Amino acid sequence: MRLNELRDNPGSTKARKRLGRGIGSGTGKTAGRGVKGQKSRSGVAIKGFEGGQMSIYMRLPKRGFNKPNRKKYAELSVRRLEQAIEAGVLDLKKDVDANALVAAGVIRRAHDGVRLIGTGKLSAAVKLTVGYASSGAQKIVEKAKGSVTIDAAKPVKSDEKPVAKKPVAKKADKPVAKKAAPKKETKPAAEKAPAKKAPAKKAAPKKAAKDDGEARHVPYWEAVKKYDAKADEDVVRKIVNYCGIALNSRDGKFVACTDEEERNTVRDGFLKKKLSLKGEAADLDAKVMAVCEQMKKDRLKNRVVFYYLLAQNEKMLKDI
Numbered sequence: 001m002r003l004n005e006l007r008d009n010p011g012s013t014k015a016r017k018r019l020g021r022g023i024g025s026g027t028g029k030t031a032g033r034g035v036k037g038q039k040s041r042s043g044v045a046i047k048g049f050e051g052g053q054m055s056i057y058m059r060l061p062k063r064g065f066n067k068p069n070r071k072k073y074a075e076l077s078v079r080r081l082e083q084a085i086e087a088g089v090l091d092l093k094k095d096v097d098a099n100a101l102v103a104a105g106v107i108r109r110a111h112d113g114v115r116l117i118g119t120g121k122l123s124a125a126v127k128l129t130v131g132y133a134s135s136g137a138q139k140i141v142e143k144a145k146g147s148v149t150i151d152a153a154k155p156v157k158s159d160e161k162p163v164a165k166k167p168v169a170k171k172a173d174k175p176v177a178k179k180a181a182p183k184k185e186t187k188p189a190a191e192k193a194p195a196k197k198a199p200a201k202k203a204a205p206k207k208a209a210k211d212d213g214e215a216r217h218v219p220y221w222e223a224v225k226k227y228d229a230k231a232d233e234d235v236v237r238k239i240v241n242y243c244g245i246a247l248n249s250r251d252g253k254f255v256a257c258t259d260e261e262e263r264n265t266v267r268d269g270f271l272k273k274k275l276s277l278k279g280e281a282a283d284l285d286a287k288v289m290a291v292c293e294q295m296k297k298d299r300l301k302n303r304v305v306f307y308y309l310l311a312q313n314e315k316m317l318k319d320i
Contacts, residue, residue: 072111074098076130077118078137080106085124097129098155110155116141116148131155216240220304227294227309238320239307242274247303255301257292270307275316287313 019031033040048055084090089104098110107114113131122144129149133141138148217233217240224231246252256262267284271277277284291309295301311317 071113073113073115073131074107074109074111075115075117076101076107078116078120078122078140079118081116081126082120082122085122085126090126092124092126095127095129095149097151098131099158103158110157112154113152114155122146217304220302223302223305224308227305228312231308232317235311235317235320236304236308239304239311242320243303243307253303255292255303255306257289257301263288263292266306266310270310274307275311275314275319277314 017027018025019027020029022028030036030040038044038046048057050056084101084104084106085092089106090096090100094100098107098114101107101114102110116128116130116133116137118134118137120140122140125144125146126141127147127149128141129151131150131152133148133150141148217237220240221231221233221236224236240247243252255266263285266288267281271284271287287310290313291306292301294309295306308317311320
């Protein structure tokens with residue numbers, strides 16, 4: 001017997017199916033896949049693809065798995081059991097089951113059973129009947145010379161009411177004795193000293209109230225003097241009052257001669273309405289452009305100065 005003569009038992013192995021070996025093999029052309037394109041390639045999984053619409057497995061809501069008949073247990077820790085023993089609310093001479101724990105106020109509800117869990121120590125032997133107990137908790141009870149009985153049946157509710165805990169009375173604060181106020185000695189009216197009159201407080205000098213309306217026009221008046229040294233202060237004040245809060249913004253404080261809408265605003269708002277000038281729009285535009293030429297040296301043309309020069313050119317300063 002040689003190594004090259006070793007063979008498996010007949011029928012123990014089966015030759016793999018060879019694909020794509022010509023039409024005579026039965027698995028030629030599409031090699032058993034039946035189609036071309038994506039489905040004929042390896043590494044492609046298009047199961048559940050529905051042509052681009054939302055697939056059925058994506059349309060269906062996912063709620064997870066919630067066991068419909070699952071049980072709910074009340075957990076009882078060894079530490080909580082020790083607190084109940086120290087408080088003396090449990091009758092250790094009898095078997096302590098779920099109803100006894102509820103009646104003693106150790107747990108609120110038994111639900112489908114009680115589970116004993118946790119770590120710690122017990123100071124007395126307890127005969128427990130619970131639905132479940134961890135191995136560690138069971139050893140703690142047995143170490144205290146107690147016992148744990150596992151009863152998987154759902155506890156039947158008893159008519160015993162939970163023991164109401166007595167509220168701990170708080171120590172009342174001692175009332176603090178109030179000191180009697182010393183009595184004032186009364187003197188006859190004749191002996192009383194005449195009451196001194198309080199010195200009259202000196203009236204504080206009144207601060208001179210600043211007239212915001214008057215102080216506001218001063219910078220504009222100084223600017224007008226560059227073009228008219230004898231500029232009338234009252235006329236400048238009237239122009240400032242006419243412009244109002246528009247002077248608070250940069251766009252309202254200056255006139256842009258390169259902006260046609262701005263020139264139209266000056267023409268319609270000041271020349272027509274304020275000065276009541278009549279005439280064709282072209283003539284009024286020429287008067288506005290004349291002032292623009294007059295203030296050509298100023299990069300920013302002050303609106304108050306602009307209006308003053310318009311009125312001055314028309315000799316209507318007194319009409320403002």
